[in-house]
Each structure stands twice: as C-alpha cells, then as structure tokens.
Amino acid sequence: MQKDFHYYATYCAAYLAGYSHEESLDICYSAQFVDHCSKTLLQKIKGPSAAATTQLQLELMEMRPDALSLQDTTRIWSAFHFLPEDLYAPSKGGKRYRSKYRLICGPNGKLLARTVGIAKGKSLQAIGLVMHVLADTWAHRYFAGTPSLVINNTNYYFYEILENGDSETERHITFRHNPGLPDDPEEGKYTNSVHQSNENNVMNLGHGRAGHLPDYSFIKYKYLPAWGGYEEIIKDNPSDYMHAFAQMVYALRWLRSDAQAEEFRVDVYDSKRVVPHIEEIRRILKRRQTDASEDWKAFAEKLSGKTIEDFDLAKYQEEYKSAPKDGKDSTFIGRFITAALIQKRMVTEEISAAGIKLAGKWR
Amino acid sequence: MTKTRRIVNIVTGLFMILVAFLLAVDANQTYPAVIFIFGITMLIASIRSLVYYISMARHMVGGRTILYRAIIMLDLSLFTLSLTDVPLYCIVLYLAGIHIFAAFVDIMRCIESMRLRAPSWRMSLISGVVNLFLGVLCIVFIENVTVAVGIYSLGLAYSGMIRIIQAFRKNKTLYGNAPAV
Numbered sequence: 359m360q361k362d363f364h365y366y367a368t369y370c371a372a373y374l375a376g377y378s379h380e381e382s383l384d385i386c387y388s389a390q391f392v393d394h395c396s397k398t399l400l401q402k403i404k405g406p407s408a409a410a411t412t413q414l415q416l417e418l419m420e421m422r423p424d425a426l427s428l429q430d431t432t433r434i435w436s437a438f439h440f441l442p443e444d445l446y447a448p449s450k451g452g453k454r455y456r457s458k459y460r461l462i463c464g465p466n467g468k469l470l471a472r473t474v475g476i477a478k479g480k481s482l483q484a485i486g487l488v489m490h491v492l493a494d495t496w497a498h499r500y501f502a503g504t505p506s507l508v509i510n511n512t513n514y515y516f517y518e519i520l521e522n523g524d525s526e527t528e529r530h531i532t533f534r535h536n537p538g539l540p541d542d543p544e545e546g547k548y549t550n551s552v553h554q555s556n557e558n559n560v561m562n563l564g565h566g567r568a569g570h571l572p573d574y575s576f577i578k579y580k581y582l583p584a585w586g587g588y589e590e591i592i593k594d595n596p597s598d599y600m601h602a603f604a605q606m607v608y609a610l611r612w613l614r615s616d617a618q619a620e621e622f623r624v625d626v627y628d629s630k631r632v633v634p635h636i637e638e639i640r641r642i643l644k645r646r647q648t649d650a651s652e653d654w655k656a657f658a659e660k661l662s663g664k665t666i667e668d669f670d671l672a673k674y675q676e677e678y679k680s681a682p683k684d685g686k687d688s689t690f691i692g693r694f695i696t697a698a699l700i701q702k703r704m705v706t707e708e709i710s711a712a713g714i715k716l717a718g719k720w721r
Numbered sequence: 722m723t724k725t726r727r728i729v730n731i732v733t734g735l736f737m738i739l740v741a742f743l744l745a746v747d748a749n750q751t752y753p754a755v756i757f758i759f760g761i762t763m764l765i766a767s768i769r770s771l772v773y774y775i776s777m778a779r780h781m782v783g784g785r786t787i788l789y790r791a792i793i794m795l796d797l798s799l800f801t802l803s804l805t806d807v808p809l810y811c812i813v814l815y816l817a818g819i820h821i822f823a824a825f826v827d828i829m830r831c832i833e834s835m836r837l838r839a840p841s842w843r844m845s846l847i848s849g850v851v852n853l854f855l856g857v858l859c860i861v862f863i864e865n866v867t868v869a870v871g872i873y874s875l876g877l878a879y880s881g882m883i884r885i886i887q888a889f890r891k892n893k894t895l896y897g898n899a900p901a902v
Contacts, residue, residue, distance in 0.1 A: 416830045422887075424726060451780045458777075508781040555787060557773060584781045 359497045360573050363599065365390040365669050366654030368489050370661055371603055374631045375610035379664045381482055385610075388486025388694055389493075390669050392438050395698065403679050405686075408702070409695040411438045411487070418560040428558055429718035432504040436461055436717060437705035438487075438698075439494050440503025440564055443467035445712035457714040458509050459585060461502040465495040465601070466624040469708060474609050474622045476704060477697070483690065484697035485613050489606055491701070496602035497572045500583050500591060501565040504716050505558045511584035512567045518546055519578045519592065531579065533569060541570060543577070543646045575599040575643040575650060596643045603639060604632045635661075730888035737881030741874040763798035767791050813859050813869045820856030820876075824849045 368389040372382035395411040413421075413434055421427045436442060443464025449456045470492060477488040502509045516531040533550040541548045551566035565572045571579060572593070580592045604627035611631075612622050632639065635657075642653040658666045678691040686692045709717040740754060770791030778784035827849030835842045855872060862868035 416826070419826055420830065452776055455777050455780055508777045508784070511781065511783070513783050555790065557777060582782050584783075586782065587780075588782055 359493050360570075360649065361390055361393075361669060362650040362654050363493060363497075363575065363602075364393065364490055366651055366658050366666065367603060368486065368493070368606065369658045369666060370654065371489070371606040372610055373658070373662050374635075375607050375628070376614055377610065379662050382662070383667070384482040384690075385486040385489065387669065387673070387690075388483040388697075389490040390486075391671075391691075391694055392487055392490040392698075394671055395694070403675050403691065405678065405691065405695055406699075409698045410434055411698050411702075418563065421560060426718070428505065429716065431560075431563065432461070432709075432717045433702055433706050435503030435564055436463075436709065437503075437702045438491055439463075440498050440501060441467065441469050441473060441491050441495050441705070442502075442709070443469075443495070443499070445469070445708060445714065453713075455508065457716055458502060458504060458506045460712065460714060461504050461506075461709070461716065462499075462509060462585065463495055463501055463503060464499045465492075465598075465605070467495070468624075469705065470495055471622050471624050472704060472708070473701065474613070476700060478613055478622075480697060480700075481693040483694040484700070485610065487694065487697045487701060488613075489610070492606060492609060493602045496598040496605075497595070498565055499572075499598070500593070501568070501572070503564055505560055505563045507555065507557045507559070507562045507584070509583075509585050510562050510564060510567055511553070512550075512581055515590070516568075516581045517579060519580060521578075528580075531571075541574075541648050543574070543648065570648070571595075574648060576646045596640065599643050600632075600636075600639065601627060604628055607631050727888040730884045734881040734884035734888070737884070738878050741878035741881065744870055744877070745874040757802065760798050760802035763794060763801060767795035767798055770794060810863050813863050813873075817856045817859035820852045820859065824852035824856060827852060 365386045369382045369386035372385045373379070377385060392411045395409065396414045397407045397410045397417060398414055399405075400407050400410055411434060413431065418431070421431065440461070440463035442461045444467055445460050447460050447462075449459040451459070473491050474488055477484040516533070517528040518531050520527050520529060529546050532545075532547045534547060535549065535552045537549055539547075539549055548569040548571060550569035551561040553567070554561040556562075561567070568581065571577055572595070575595050578592070578594045578596065580590050582588060582590055607628035608626050609622065611628060612620070638657060642650055642657060645653060647653075655666050674690040678686060678689045681689050681692070687696060703720045706717045706720045710719050740758065744754065768791075770787060774784065774788045774791060778787040781787075827845045831842045831845035831849060855876065859869065859872055862872070
C-alpha cells in the first residue's frame with residue numbers, strides 16, 4: 359500500500375471511527391511515517407537505529423549478506439509490512455523451508471490480534487503504526503517479509519482479470535525491470551525486481567517480484583506463487599482493500615473504546631459505519647490509477663469538512679532533534695519510536711518462540 | 722556475525738592477502754593461480770546450489786531450473802579447472818564491471834543520503850570515486866598484464882583486509898529498549 363491508503367484512507371477510517379480531525383491527522387501521519395522511518399532518517403535526527411520501520415532501497419542494496427543483517431531485515435519487514443498470518447502453519451519441506459513458509463503474510467492471524475491489542479491505551483502514534491500493519495496484511499498477503507526466492511518468486515504466469523460488464527476477461531501482465539519507467543495500467547506493463555537465483559537476495563524480499571501490483575487498489579489478478587505448488591491464486595485487491603478499510607474502522611473503534619475486558623476480534627468489520635459510503639469508497643478503489651491520493655483526500659475532506667494537509671516528512675523532525683534527551687520520548691517522533699520498538703520486539707519474540715531463527719532473538 | 726563466520730572470514734581474508742602477494746611478486750608465473758581460484762569458487766558454488774535445490778528449491782514453482790543451473794555450473798567449474806590458459810582481458814573486464822557497478826551503487830547512495838541530509842554521503846562519495854577510478858584503470862590497462870594483475874592483487878588484498886576487519890568488528894546493536902508486552 360502507498361500514501362493514498364496509509365495516509366488519506368487511514369484518516370477517513372479514523373474519522374469514521376469517531377476520532378477528531380486533529381486526532382485522525384496524527385493517526386494517519388503515523389501510519390504513513392512507517393514507510394519513511396529508515397535507519398538513514400533516524401541517524402539524521404539522532405534517533406535509535408533499532409526503531410527503523412523500513413529500509414530504503416539503497417540501504418537494502420548495501421546490506422551485507424550475513425545472518426545478522428538478514429535478521430535485521432526480517433525484523434523490520436515482518437513486523438511492519440508483512441505480518442505473518444500463522445507461525446505454526448503446517449508445511450512441506452524441512453525446517454529451513456518451513457521457517458520461511460511460516461512467515462507468509464496474511465490477514466486475521468493471531469499476530470494481528472496481538473498487534474492491535476498492544477496499542478490499546480497507547481499513543482495516537484502507536485494506533486497509526488498499527489493501522490499500517492493491519493492494512494498491509496491485506497495488501498501484502500501471500501508474500502513473506504524476509505528475502506526468499508522459494509517463497510516470494512513469481513514467473514511469467516501473471517494475468518490481470520478485467521471486468522467486462524457481467525463477465526471477466528484476462529490480459530497477460532508484462533513485467534519490466536527499469537525502476538525509472540512508470541507503471542502503465544492501460545497497457546498492462548509494470549516494473550518488478552530482477553530475478554535473482556540467490557535465496558537471500560534482497561530482490562526476493564516481500565512482493566518485489568510482483569512489482570507494485572499488491573499496492574494498487576484497482577487491480578485484480580491471478581498468478582502462481584512460488585510456494586503454492588502450481589495452484590494459482592486470485593488476488594482481488596478492490597475486495598481486499600475494502601476489507602482492510604472496514605477492519606481498520608472496527609479496530610480504531612475498539613482502540614478508542616473503554617471496554618477493557620473485550621478482546622480484539624479478528625475477521626470483524628465495521629460495516630455499519632462503512633456501508634453509508636460504500637459506493638464512493640468502491641469507486642475510489644476501482645478507479646484505474648497508480649495513486650488514488652486525490653480521490654481519498656477529496657473523500658476525507660468531504661467527511662470532516664476540514665482541509666487535509668499533505669504528508670510532510672519534515673513536519674516533526676525538528677521537534678525531536680531539539681528536544682532534550684529526557685524529553686525526546688514525549689515528542690511526536692519519540693512516541694512513534696516507542697511504539698515501533700514495542701511492535702518489533704513483540705513480533706521478533708513471537709517468531710523466535712515459534713522456533714524460527716530468521717528474525718533472531720530480542721536482546 | 723556468528724563465531725564460526727568470524728573464523729571463516731579471518732582465514733579467507735588471510736588466504737586472499739597471501740594470494741594477492743604472490744600474484745604481485747610474479748604476475749606471469751602466478752597467473753594460473755587466478756584461474757584455479759575461479760574454478761574452485763565455481764565448484765563450491767555449484768555444490769551449494771545442489772544442496773539448495775534439495776533442501777529448498779524442489780518445493781518451489783519452477784525450482785528445477787536451480788538444479789539444471791547447478792549441474793551446468795559444476796560442469797563449467799570442472800572445465801575451468803582443466804584449462805591452462807584464459808584470455809586475460811576476460812578477467813580484467815570482469816574486474817572493471819565489478820568496480821564500476823560498485824561505484825554506481827555508491828554514488829546513488831550518496832545522492833540519496835544528500836537528499837536526506839544524512840552525514841554518510843561523504844563516505845559513499847569517496848568510495849564511489851575510488852571504485853570508478855579502479856574500474857577505469859582496469860579498462861585503460863587492459864593489455865598490460867603487470868598493471869592488470871597489480872589491480873587485481875590490490876583489490877584482492879583490500880577485500881581480504883575488509884574481511885578480517887569485519888570479523889573483528891563488534892556486532893551493531895539492532896535492538897532497542899522496548900518494554901515487553
């Protein structure tokens with residue numbers, strides 16, 4: 359997912375869930391900040407590198423191919439962008455294969471319930487961060503947040519499913535490897551990462567081999583996942599994104615409620631608050647465009663009647679940099695860092711407890 | 722870095738420095754050693770690919786290509802080890818390619834760091850310029866055996882030293898003070 363969903367759509371979900379305009383802005387800013395809080399940025403503002411929630415492309419290219427670097431990468435991508443669906447899923451193969459297979463991301467897993475649960479009673483920054491993780495479980499499902507050829511690879515079998523009145527037609531998707539070329543939905547040409555036969559090459563991280571297709575809400579496609587034993591998967595993004603949105607509204611309402619006893623339940627969607635706007639949301643999700651920010655922004659402004667400022671990466675950096683050492687934790691970025699460390703620790707410990715060494719042990 | 726990996730890195734680094742020294746002493750006599758190293762490297766890679774196929778890739782869609790590649794590589798490595806002469810320019814071009822690619826990555830990294838105003842841009846720039854210089858040097862002296870082998874030796878010794886330094890480097894703390902939940 360991209361800024362259109364993590365920032366603007368998250369604002370809409372927060373507002374529908376009952377948060378004020380200002381609170382919704384803080385939540386959606388934090389949700390989007392997950393895609394920017396790299397080690398490079400943290401070094402620049404003199405924050406702890408351990409709190410990185412993403413890696414820049416060139417950070418990944420610089421990564422040393424040793425076990426500790428791979429663990430660092432797995433901790434980041436599994437905790438924030440590819441939350442594993444089932445760390446104890448039955449699988450073919452030996453332990454090495456099984457460890458990677460069990461990191462495949464998917465919605466409504468036990469880890470998602472824990473992720474939302476630990477944000478209860480925490481800062482708006484923690485809530486925004488959790489919304490990023492939740493939304494990505496839908497967009498990034500079927501891929502793992504660790505470099506793996508045997509899990510994340512794709513091949514030539516890739517078709518877009520186009521609606522044609524009441525029927526559907528298929529069109530082959532062509533992948534290119536030039537990151538300078540923009541994706542072309544009209545011609546069905548997209549950019550993906552280069553095939554690398556090295557299991558742990560960063561090109562095999564997450565959905566790189568499927569390009570940005572999982573990030574576009576309009577597209578429905580079918581392909582053969584490397585782990586699927588030649589059984590095709592149909593990825594219906596408009597439906598998945600709708601589920602993500604409705605689940606975010608439910609999760610945000612749950613986080614806002616005072617009911618301490620009630621557990622967060624997976625596979626629950628707040629249709630009551632979404633249905634009145636469902637046609638407008640569906641129209642935005644299905645529109646063939648690689649960035650739906652303008653549409654989501656217009657919807658958000660219609661909902662709250664307030665102007666939604668564009669995402670500004672520099673907005674809170676000076677506040678963090680200039681804060682005294684003992685006051686950094688109470689700044690906007692300081693609260694985000696605390697939330698990031700808690701989430702990363704929880705996911706690392708869960709992965710480790712499942713006997714998977716790919717994320718290391720939290721020390 | 723694990724303890725085993727540290728030991729492997731130190732031994733490999735020392736071996737690389739030794740080979741670089743021998744090459745620099747007498748380029749023409751020790752040149753077959755370069756070919757031998759290439760052959761052995763390829764042989765090890767092919768065996769690793771076979772193990773990878775058996776443990777992982779046989780469960781993957783299209784995984785059999787890994788098996789075919791491993792067999793072809795094994796065949797090529799044995800062929801390389803049986804060779805007595807390989808055109809020097811092939812090796813020099815290979816070296817030039819590596820240095821120029823590394824320079825490209827460093828400069829891209831430098832631009833990104835500058836955009837983010839991160840202090841690491843200077844190191845990236847220096848590394849990029851040095852790599853570019855070595856790459857160009859390889860191409861300019863493509864027909865001069867002594868200079869080409871000299872560059873190769875320098876690169877080899879440098880890589881060996883980096884391996885040893887990395888082996889002694891403390892692991893960077895990548896964990897923070899997060900409360901348990």
